Amino acid sequence: MKEDTIVCRCEDITLGELRKMIKEGYTTLDEIKRISRLGMGPCQGDTCLQIAAREIANITGKDLSEIKMPTSRPPKTGIKLKELAGEYKDEE
Amino acid sequence: MKNKADVVVIGGGVVGNSIAFNLAKEGVKDVVVLEKEYLTSGASGRCGAGIRQQWGTEMNCRLAKASMDIFENINEELGVDRDIELKQGGYLLLAYSEKEIEQFRKNIKLQNSLDIPSREISLEEVKEIVPYINLDGVVGATYCPTDGHANPFYTTIAYAEAAEKLGVEINTYTEALDIKVENGKIKGVETNKGFIETETVVNAAGDFAKEVGKMAGIEIPVRPERHEIMVTEKVNPLQKPMVMSFSYDIYCQQTPDGSFIMGYGPEDPPESHSRKSSWYFMEKMAHKTTKLLPKLEELRVIRQWAGSYTMTPDSQPIIDGSEDVDGFYMAVGFSGHGFMMSPMTGKIIAKMITGKEAPIDLDLTLKRFERGNLILEPSVV
Numbered sequence: 386m387k388e389d390t391i392v393c394r395c396e397d398i399t400l401g402e403l404r405k406m407i408k409e410g411y412t413t414l415d416e417i418k419r420i421s422r423l424g425m426g427p428c429q430g431d432t433c434l435q436i437a438a439r440e441i442a443n444i445t446g447k448d449l450s451e452i453k454m455p456t457s458r459p460p461k462t463g464i465k466l467k468e469l470a471g472e473y474k475d476e477e
Numbered sequence: 478m479k480n481k482a483d484v485v486v487i488g489g490g491v492v493g494n495s496i497a498f499n500l501a502k503e504g505v506k507d508v509v510v511l512e513k514e515y516l517t518s519g520a521s522g523r524c525g526a527g528i529r530q531q532w533g534t535e536m537n538c539r540l541a542k543a544s545m546d547i548f549e550n551i552n553e554e555l556g557v558d559r560d561i562e563l564k565q566g567g568y569l570l571l572a573y574s575e576k577e578i579e580q581f582r583k584n585i586k587l588q589n590s591l592d593i594p595s596r597e598i599s600l601e602e603v604k605e606i607v608p609y610i611n612l613d614g615v616v617g618a619t620y621c622p623t624d625g626h627a628n629p630f631y632t633t634i635a636y637a638e639a640a641e642k643l644g645v646e647i648n649t650y651t652e653a654l655d656i657k658v659e660n661g662k663i664k665g666v667e668t669n670k671g672f673i674e675t676e677t678v679v680n681a682a683g684d685f686a687k688e689v690g691k692m693a694g695i696e697i698p699v700r701p702e703r704h705e706i707m708v709t710e711k712v713n714p715l716q717k718p719m720v721m722s723f724s725y726d727i728y729c730q731q732t733p734d735g736s737f738i739m740g741y742g743p744e745d746p747p748e749s750h751s752r753k754s755s756w757y758f759m760e761k762m763a764h765k766t767t768k769l770l771p772k773l774e775e776l777r778v779i780r781q782w783a784g785s786y787t788m789t790p791d792s793q794p795i796i797d798g799s800e801d802v803d804g805f806y807m808a809v810g811f812s813g814h815g816f817m818m819s820p821m822t823g824k825i826i827a828k829m830i831t832g833k834e835a836p837i838d839l840d841l842t843l844k845r846f847e848r849g850n851l852i853l854e855p856s857v858v
Contacts, residue, residue: 413515415515419516420631426779427777427779429779459759463779464777464778465774465778466774466775466776467763470760470764470774473760473761473764474760
C-alpha cells in the first residue's frame, strides 16, 4: 500500500501519518486515537482500527492479538438528536 | 525508568504534565511523571473541553483568568509547535430565576474586579449571539467573550512534549503503588516497574487523588463522581459560544472541528470511579438540547462516554504542600474544571516546590476543610 493511502476516511488520516505516529512511540490504539482522532468519526473506527492495529503489530513486532482495541462507545451508528429526544421519559 | 528523581509527579493528565513542564522550566533536573494508563486517559481526555472564567469565587476566577492568559499564548509558553485548537467564542450563561440572575450579578462584579471581561446581556443580545435559542423561562444572561474551548488531548500532549524537551521522563503504563514516608518525610515511590527514590511527590492523580493521598498517609476530602457527555457529527460553524445553565443543567458547545459537545450534571451521583456511559443519559441529554437549541435536532450523535469530576466540599481545587508530610504536594479536586485551570496550576506548584514567590494570590490549602468557613463555588454544572 502507498503511504498516501487514506486509512481513516472520517478524519482523512493517511497510512504514512499512521506509521509516523507509531514510529514516534504511540504504539497503542488508545494513544493514536487521541492524538489523531483516528476512529473518532461517524464510522466508529469500523474501517481504520483494524488497519491501525495491523500496522502497530507489524512495526512493533507484536502479535495482532496483543493489540488492545479501544473501548467501543455507543451509539453504533449516528442517531439524530430529535429521535433520541423522542424516547426520553422523565424517570431515572 | 530512572530510579532516582528530584520530583515524581503522579498523574499523566493535563495537570500533571503542566506541573512537570513548569518544574523543568524552573530548573528542576530530574522530573519523572507516572501515568498508569496513557496520557489523558482520565478526566483530561474525557472532559467537555471548555475554558470558562465566569466563576463565583475569587480563587476560581483568579486561576481561570491566569490560565486563559496562558492558553492564549501557549505555543510561545511551551516552545512547541502544536495547534491546541483554541476557540474563544465566549460562554453564554442563562439564568432561569431572579435569584439566579442576582447571583450572576454578584459574580460579574467579582469577575470584573479581576479583569475578566464578562457582562450581563439582554435577551435580545442573547438572540443575536445564538439566533435559534429558545428563551422560554430565561430571565437573564451573562456573557464573557474570551471564554471558550481548547482540545484537551493536544494541550496535554503539547505540555508533555515541551516537558520531554526539557528533560522530563514521562512513563506511561506505569502505576504508583505506594509512597514511602519516614519521620514525616517522603523517601520514594514504589511503582509496578520498580522503586524511585525521591524527596518530593506531586499528587496530580485526578479521580484517584484520595487513593494517592492515602499512600502517603494523608486524608484528602475529595469525592469522584461520574459525569457523562456526548458528541455529534461535524457540521459547518453554527454556534459561537458555549451555551450553559446551572439551573436548567446543561452545557453545549461547537468545537472548531464542527462537532457539538454536550453534557449535564447527574443528580446525587454516588461516589465512584465508573467510566461507563448510560443509554438514559443520551435520551435526557437529547431532550434537554433539542428543547433549548431546537435547530440542533437534525444532528446525529456519534459517540458518548463518561469520566470523573473530583469534587471537594467547596468545589474549589486543593493546590497545596502538605503540612504533615514534608515534600508531598497536591493539585487535586478540581471539581470538574481541571483542564481549564491546568496552565496556572502547573506554574503555582512549580514555584511552590522551588521555594519561589507565588505568581498569583491563592488560598487553596488542604487545611481549609478542617477550619471550616468555606466559600462555596456556586457555578458548577
